[in-house]
Amino acid sequence: MVDNERVRFPKLKPAEPQGTHLLAVERQNASFKPEELSVYMHGQQYLDARESILNILQNDPILGDKSQRYYQGRDQRFDRAMLNAKRYAELIRQHNWNADEALIADMLIDEPNQFRLHRSMFMPTIANQGTEEQKDFFLRPAEKYQIIGCYAQTELGHGSNVQGLETTATYDPSTQSFILHSPTLTAAKWWIGGLGKAATHACVMARLITQGKDHGPHPFIVQVRSLEDHRPRNGVTVGDIGPKFGFNTVDNGFVMFDNYRIPHISMLAKFSQVVKATGEYVKPPNAKLSYGTMVFVRANIVMESRYVLARAATIAVRYAAVRSQFVDASNPKKLEGTSRTVETPVIDYNMVQYRLFPVIAQAYACFFTGREMYKMYNENQDRMAQGDYSFLADLHATSSGLKSLTTTISLAAIEQCRRACGGHGYSMFSGFGNFYQDYLPKVTWEGDNYILTQQTARYLGKTFRSVAANKGNQQLNTFSERYIQDYLSNSGARCPAQSAADFLNPEIILSAYRFRAAQMIETFVRKTDQENRTFNSMLVLVYQISRAHCQLFIVSNFLAAVFPGPTQKELPKEVLSVLRTMALLYALYTMEEELADFLCSQYLSSDQATMIKEQVVQLLGKVRPDAVALVDAFGLPDYLLNSALGDSKGEVYEKMTAMAEMEPLNHRAVHESYEEIIKPFVHAGKHLWKRDSNGIARL
């Protein structure tokens, strides 16, 4: 590699006006201080922690350098992720980060690695489902990475249907061991993060068979590789499942067992147990407790989706403020201090606003709903500790639907924002590529987004029947019960709005959402109970019910938080005002997206639909001057974004060219394939060309 052959761009500036100037003006024009909103959302303590961790990471010799990520193939990225994973573990120890701090660092590093499941699934499973002896035996060494684990549930032939798993663990009392076995090819454990090359152990979900009876899937801690030399144990076939659309820094793996024996201690026994001497199966006392954990995991997903949405919006909104294209004839821009007409920043175009600003609103919506979910989770844990399980089903059903809804909209938002960046959105330097690819599996794993909605709708149908049967005499405990009762007390209601301005009234909005959701549930119950329709024939409706319920939940939380109520006092007037605009935009944009539902319910007239559309356009105009400040308030650093388009200073084109200079293909002037491929073609015609005194080729 001859360094002086490297491509260098000439030292030129981009055309006027400069991106740095445009972004600075946007920030001057904002109606509120983003720092104040940031503190309100995150708390000063979190912001300080994030800042301090960011400083450590940015200055770290290993984790500080993300510059090669976009150029490396899987092999190189895989090796680097391994190194990063080790460094991450060292920093946690060195700085004594607690779990929250470790998560902040993980988010900023922004690269799934081979040890992530060890921390996020293997250790927590042992902690939650292991006995004290098992914790000593497995968890203590795991904490020091003396064993490295993963979580092996999914099989080649089974994902969502856990009850259909094929791997068996048959107890043999004579040797006091379980015999793990994969009876078919489809029984291979598959997709297991960390298993491909890294893990020494796996938490394997296998059908427990003892005393001749199949008790269904149970968790076993299984050593798959030697602790001496890391080779697979006899009876274990283990490896990597190959390349994926994203997540290629992770060794998603497979494992198959050929009558592989593991000791009695392997089966996690806090809940179910097998008596060592006899093989007798002892049932778990109460399975409901684990649902609480699922709610917590899903609250985390909703809170994470806030950052996913914010990240996509940050890149696209900043670039839209810098990128100028065409002259808007109805509102031509002049170059500051001159009479020269310049092109219009695309953020001024109505269609771009329509594509981007609702994403900002969705990010804020997820924040308020995530916060509410944490609150409900804590309340419910307290209740359960007192033996009160009455809130659990509602919370679980809503959290299932919310996981489905928020990950679906987040993924759509990434792609929507990417496309709104035009051609450059397709460059990896946009920061959308890896981001999209790594977020993609979220819509499938931890509950497929379609399957999950079945739980939500079934629960809502049950609730509807119970509220209807009690005819208002029941005490209404839950969110769902209350809006279903509202509907039942006036199922012929119609929306009272008479002008676009009426749709700025939270109660008018909420009534519409309540009516729509409840009426859809009523349809589902009627078809099931009176028309004998099968569940399978109504899966589209089932999906829509879950979505309608969750949208109502999100809108309710958002509006309640920013319209007259306790929150008001915590916030400066300007911040509250912009949050109200966000809440209204989220609510009305979503109504417009789901307009068919609202119109089919007959609660809304087509004139009112037109009013909503008008109001959305007006709200977009209101958001316009605050758009950049609204994404700034999330405080996502350039280190995380790793994006030329989303550069916080607006140096879009400077970064694009600097990153292009680093492309390995540009390290040499002439590509290696020239001699073999191009030269034979070109030299065959070379004699045709002459050069004149200016060096210009001529006939």
Add this chain to the structure above:
Amino acid sequence: MVDNERVRFPKLKPAEPQGTHLLAVERQNASFKPEELSVYMHGQQYLDARESILNILQNDPILGDKSQRYYQGRDQRFDRAMLNAKRYAELIRQHNWNADEALIADMLIDEPNQFRLHRSMFMPTIANQGTEEQKDFFLRPAEKYQIIGCYAQTELGHGSNVQGLETTATYDPSTQSFILHSPTLTAAKWWIGGLGKAATHACVMARLITQGKDHGPHPFIVQVRSLEDHRPRNGVTVGDIGPKFGFNTVDNGFVMFDNYRIPHISMLAKFSQVVKATGEYVKPPNAKLSYGTMVFVRANIVMESRYVLARAATIAVRYAAVRSQFVDASNPKKLEGTSRTVETPVIDYNMVQYRLFPVIAQAYACFFTGREMYKMYNENQDRMAQGDYSFLADLHATSSGLKSLTTTISLAAIEQCRRACGGHGYSMFSGFGNFYQDYLPKVTWEGDNYILTQQTARYLGKTFRSVAANKGNQQLNTFSERYIQDYLSNSGARCPAQSAADFLNPEIILSAYRFRAAQMIETFVRKTDQENRTFNSMLVLVYQISRAHCQLFIVSNFLAAVFPGPTQKELPKEVLSVLRTMALLYALYTMEEELADFLCSQYLSSDQATMIKEQVVQLLGKVRPDAVALVDAFGLPDYLLNSALGDSKGEVYEKMTAMAEMEPLNHRAVHESYEEIIKPFVHAGKHLWKRDSNGIARL
């Protein structure tokens, strides 16, 4: 690399029932012969050509091997694509393939390469816009790859707005040369396929400046690299723009010019010219002719989208017939010849049908509309040859909107089908990864899908005004004029359907589509002319108008082709019947998707909306037994699909495991990073573990 360390799966079969059996049963149960439908769509001649080319490619030592594609990083794939590109050029020569045959081969090879733009843009541009002298000078050597070209229009700072390009070409009569110059960083040509490492020449769009006047962008053929040693010419900075989301086998490049001189012959002069001696600018006679070519390019895109949709559906439908998950309680399946209940193939679930079958219908819809566009293109070319330009504007507007609509739905369909494959859809072995990534730019390039709709809506607004002004006295020539006149003659009409079955009547469907599109155009015209709304404030409506117009166009073509009319006779009864189901499903599913529009227009009542939803579910059930045959009819070979999930024989899990065995990480049992990363952690705790006589680790 020690070969005996490679991971090998045990010789086990997947769980019963086998995928091969399930797919065979699907094919037995189809109501029609897919070969007959295939011949109808493609013609026997095309099918024979495809078969013969497929044979050549599959057996070619270079192009026959796609096995490494999913494992290679950009550098390896880039080198390989270069080799493939050369081999492709050789095969064209060797087998004397014509342009159509070369395109079939290119589609089957399914890998964009460094020479593709040379064939698809560089040579055609010279052929269409060059003088005879220029063709001798540039095109003849290009045909033999003695010069290798690309098409350089887009700049770092300008994409859609071609008029805003910054690169200048200033004519200097004293040396009879143009001086090419990039005045700013944003003037860098960017995204230019083939320019990064391969091209010797570029067709550069630059602002022509002569005699002190700027005449806007014109095309110049510019030598950028030496024909001797391939190094960049002095005054030329050229290189690769770096990694992209897909298309990484192509060297999308940039180029900047520093007062770089090119001879007078460089400016393509069939239309505009610069007089050599004086620099006088001579205007083009008629620019309209080039619009005809754009229509042809867009007809190709619509026809291509048919295969994109079919390819996505082929993979997902076949896998859905093999993949079994859960037991459908309302219709439990037994393993053939036994009483054992087995899981239900997911293709039997209503929601899966709802996600997949409309994609099949879209593929057929695009076929019929693509065919119609070719017909209209030819008719229009004939008319223009006789000086009749009356059809051009309509055809151009419709083709703009169709490019936007069909590429948008195709891309959405790829992702929809991928997700419907559950977790395995995320594996590269699904065949969706590269496919999606390489198709992605279609929604942005050759006209951004949002910007394009502005042309369509502007034209329709103009047409509306003209038809309205003529009050039925005008002769109605075009498709658009006719449906607008229909609407104007009865703008208070309402849908007459009284039952779900009424929506199987093509006239009832078409009336609704016509009314909706025309009424939206009317709203746009009213807001513009009477309410003084700016175009910018209506861009959302503009987008919707284009979509409504194009959906009407597609539905019209599809229904016209398969309901009573001339086509009927060409087709066996069973094939015609299944095509009618497809047409109705496309039409009604799209109505359901766009229900808000139809309801807002008040043409449809909410009861009728419910009927449509019911009818869609019934049509899905009708498609069910023919789903596999319907994708088979497109005849996309396994060589193209390169997919484990879409395997034509149904050997899904066998292929998944065979492909996993080839993953480079599985070539060695222990990963290279073990010594440095894992061993220090694990060995620190090794002393804790003992092994019993069974080799089981114990405390």
